[in-house]
Amino acid sequence: MAADYPEDLKYHAEHDWARIDGDVAVFGVTWYAQDALGEVVFYDPPAVGSTVSKDGAYAEVESVKAVSDVFAPLSGEILEVNEALSDNPEKINDDPYGDGWLVKVKLSDLSEIDQLLDVAAYRDLLS
Amino acid sequence: MPSAAETLRRTPLHDRHQAAGARLVPFAGWEMPVQYEGVRQEHMAVREEAGVFDVSHMGQVETRGPGAEAFLQRLLSNDVTKLAEGGAQYSLLCREDGGVIDDLFTYRLPGDGPRFLTVTNASNHERDYAWLAEHAAGFDVEVVDAADRYAMLAVQGPRARAAVERIAGGELPARMRTASVAIAGIDCLGCGTGYTGEDGVEILAPPERAGEIWDALLAEGVVPVGLGARDTLRLEACFHLYGNDLSLDRNPIEAGLAWACKLDTDFIGADALRDLEPAQLLVPFAFTGPGIPRQGNPVSTAHGDGTVTSGSLSPCLEIGIGMAYLPAAAATPGAPIEVDVRGKRREAAVRGKPLYKS
Numbered sequence: 001m002a003a004d005y006p007e008d009l010k011y012h013a014e015h016d017w018a019r020i021d022g023d024v025a026v027f028g029v030t031w032y033a034q035d036a037l038g039e040v041v042f043y044d045p046p047a048v049g050s051t052v053s054k055d056g057a058y059a060e061v062e063s064v065k066a067v068s069d070v071f072a073p074l075s076g077e078i079l080e081v082n083e084a085l086s087d088n089p090e091k092i093n094d095d096p097y098g099d100g101w102l103v104k105v106k107l108s109d110l111s112e113i114d115q116l117l118d119v120a121a122y123r124d125l126l127s
Numbered sequence: 128m129p130s131a132a133e134t135l136r137r138t139p140l141h142d143r144h145q146a147a148g149a150r151l152v153p154f155a156g157w158e159m160p161v162q163y164e165g166v167r168q169e170h171m172a173v174r175e176e177a178g179v180f181d182v183s184h185m186g187q188v189e190t191r192g193p194g195a196e197a198f199l200q201r202l203l204s205n206d207v208t209k210l211a212e213g214g215a216q217y218s219l220l221c222r223e224d225g226g227v228i229d230d231l232f233t234y235r236l237p238g239d240g241p242r243f244l245t246v247t248n249a250s251n252h253e254r255d256y257a258w259l260a261e262h263a264a265g266f267d268v269e270v271v272d273a274a275d276r277y278a279m280l281a282v283q284g285p286r287a288r289a290a291v292e293r294i295a296g297g298e299l300p301a302r303m304r305t306a307s308v309a310i311a312g313i314d315c316l317g318c319g320t321g322y323t324g325e326d327g328v329e330i331l332a333p334p335e336r337a338g339e340i341w342d343a344l345l346a347e348g349v350v351p352v353g354l355g356a357r358d359t360l361r362l363e364a365c366f367h368l369y370g371n372d373l374s375l376d377r378n379p380i381e382a383g384l385a386w387a388c389k390l391d392t393d394f395i396g397a398d399a400l401r402d403l404e405p406a407q408l409l410v411p412f413a414f415t416g417p418g419i420p421r422q423g424n425p426v427s428t429a430h431g432d433g434t435v436t437s438g439s440l441s442p443c444l445e446i447g448i449g450m451a452y453l454p455a456a457a458a459t460p461g462a463p464i465e466v467d468v469r470g471k472r473r474e475a476a477v478r479g480k481p482l483y484k485s
Contacts, residue, residue, distance in 0.1 A: 038150075038355075039165050041440045042419050044471070060469070062419050064166040064440050065355050067469070086417075 004031050006097055010113065011122035012073035014055075017097065023110060025074055028101045029061065029092065032126055038063040040092040045081035045103065052076060052105060054112050059102060061092060074112050076105040138183035139278045139334040143341050147351045155250035157184040159354055166355035170442040173323055173360055174485055177284035178352035179344050182329075183337065186252030186274035188245045188259055194267035195241040202262060203233060204379060204396065206389040207243075210235045215303045215320050217387050220255060221396025225378035225403070229255050230369055232320055234305040244273065244316070244331075248369045262395070277316075278337035282349060283327035283360075285485070290347040291317075291328045294340075299328055311343035322357065324364030324485055359439050362448060363483035365411050371422055371437045372409055372450050381405035381452065383480075407433065408458035411478045414447035414466070418473040424449075425467045428457035435466060443483045453477070 009017040015033035018025045034040065042062040052058040057069035058078075081103050085091060092100035107113075117125065135158040144151060149160035160181065162169060172178045190199055199207040205218035212235050220228040229251040236242040247255045256272045263270045282291050292299055296309030300319045308317040316331040332340050345351070358368065367373050367382060378396075379388050380403050390397045414420065420438030427433075431454040438449035449466075457464065462477040 038162065039167055041167070042417070044418070062440070064170075064359055064442065065161070067419075067421065 003035070004097070005119050005123060007119050009097065009119065010073065010116035011119065012055075012071060012116060013125060014071040016071050016073045018073040018116065019097075020107075020113060023107045024079065025076070025105050025107055026101050027070075027073060027103050027105060028096055029070060030122070031096055033068070034093045034096050034100070037061060037066060037068050040089045043085045043089040043092065043102070045085070046078050048078050048081060050078050051108075052078065052103075054109075054115075061089070070102060072105075073116055074105065074107055075109050076107040078103050079106050080104040136184070138181055139337045140181045140183060140341055143338055144181065144351070149351070149353060152354075154354060155184060155248070157249060159184060160351070162353040162355045163351045166353070166359060167442045169350065169352040169356040170359050172350045173284045173325055173352055173356065174443060175285065177282060177287040177290050177327075177349045178356070179341065179349045180281040180283070180352050180354075180357055181279075181341070182281050183278040183334070184249035185279055186247040186249060186255070186272075187277050187331070188247060188256050189242065189271040189273040190245065190259070190268055191240060191242040191271070192268040193241065195243055198263060198266040198268040199233065199243055199245075200392050201266075201394055202259060203231070204388040204394050206392050207233070213237050213300070213304055213306055215305055215318060219379045219384060219387060219396075220258065221379065221394065221400075222375065223395055223399065225380075225396045225399035226375040227369070227373045227377055227379060227382065228258055228375065230367055230373055230384075231255070232318075234316075234318060236316070237306065246279075247274075250370060275334070277331040278334040280330045280332065280337065280340060280344070281321055281323075281327065282330065282344060283321045283323040283325045283352075285325060287325065287327040287349070290344060290349050291330070293347055294343045302326065311340045313340060315340070322364075322366055323360040324366070324481060324483070325360075359442055362437055362439055362450070363441055363443055363481065365450065365480040365482055367409075368437055377409075377452070378403070378405070381407050382409045405455060407452040408455050409436065409450055409452050410458045411448065411450050411480055411482045412464060412466075412475045413441070413444065413478050413482060415474045415476055418466075418468050418471065419447040420449040420466050420468060420473070420475070424469075426451050426453060427465045427467070427472075428453055428462065430454040430456040433457070433464075441483060447473070447475070448482050
């Protein structure tokens with residue numbers, strides 16, 4: 001699978017993305033992050049109702065060899081976690097922007113959005 | 128300042144790794160392939176078919192001369208007099224206090240005069256050679272650093288031996304045996320040993336021709352396997368990894384390697400190990416729920432605390448597995464333990480060896 005960075009997402013420098021819809025956003029990891037980690041074999045989600053802070057680690061993804069923290073691109077409260085990943089964590093590799101989404105969050109500070117990268121800025125960071 | 132990559136050593140198969148799409152990482156001062164297609168896939172290839180590892184980073188020390196056997200008997204923990212010509216033996220190299228300097232395979236080479244080849248871990252090679260050389264005084268022996276003489280390929284898996292046979296010019300050595308054999312038309316030393324729990328052959332080859340052997344193996348359908356799968360395979364088989372499960376601060380008895388220590392041979396370290404009742408023992412364990420243990424995770428037991436020395440997901444068992452030093456009273460198969468994985472307490476149980484039997 002070739003590198004892919006959708007236009008409609010906002011990016012965080014720690015290789016996380018947010019798909020923002022009003023004051024709710026879905027978070028996940030970017031193609032770069034899943035490629036660097038290798039096949040994901042375990043995803044440990046946060047609890048629904050817990051809060052996440054922008055730039056803070058809120059979950060872990062693990063490959064056979066390594067553990068990687070997942071950082072929140074924005075602050076808010078966890079509304080939903082992707083339960084399907086407990087049985088099929090490899091969806092994070094197969095479809096990092098679709099079935100491999102990690103959490104849905106009620107955003108607490110919409111002004112933070114301005115600090116995220118657009119796709120061009122994120123691509124610059126990778127190059 | 129030079130980047131790390133510029134100072135790392137490369138094996139003779141470096142171009143083959145790049146061609147095979149390897150992810151190369153620093154390992155013990157070498158630039159080594161950690162994976163090609165993926166750790167899990169490569170792991171299963173070795174369990175079900177055949178895989179080849181480039182282990183050319185490992186070192187070799189040759190010991191020869193009339194006093195070679197007496198010398199190695201003093202230095203190595205196992206009974207070297209039981210090592211027949213063309214045989215292979217696992218042993219420890221210990222300090223006087225019993226601390227483990229390295230764990231090693233030694234082969235008694237066929238041919239004229241006593242000649243032994245000892246394979247060292249890459250990270251320990253220079254220390255091992257220095258230790259051996261400085262203890263050679265008083266023995267009629269020549270100790271030679273032979274690391275540059277060999278590239279090393281480990282071909283492992285239920286179909287490994289057959290694949291090597293198809294390109295070999297003679298009979299391959301049986302398990303725990305070694306023999307000179309032409310492979311892909313190149314004079315090599317074949318060894319019926321490995322680090323995966325599978326049958327297979329390790330090939331010590333002239334470095335400048337290792338690439339031809341690699342190519343011939345791949346043409347026989349053997350798949351390249353990186354160090355990532357080497358680690359998960361050895362952990363399922365409960366083989367020790369120096370630096371994780373063995374160190375200068377641990378002795379072979381607590382590491383569960385008493386079987387490789389023949390105290391009546393009076394090897395260096397034997398006195399410290401006599402009548403030793405270790406407070407901790409190294410045991411395999413498996414998670415009974417979710418999570419993956421990692422090196423350094425603290426362990427709680429009914430008899431006190433311990434530490435994980437190796438941990439991973441088992442691709443075959445699909446659960447977290449590992450090895451840990453635990454209080455001796457807790458080191459019983461079936462005993463429940465708890466592993467603290469970055470703040471989360473994970474349920475596990477002590478298991479017998481091996482964790483996975485092929």
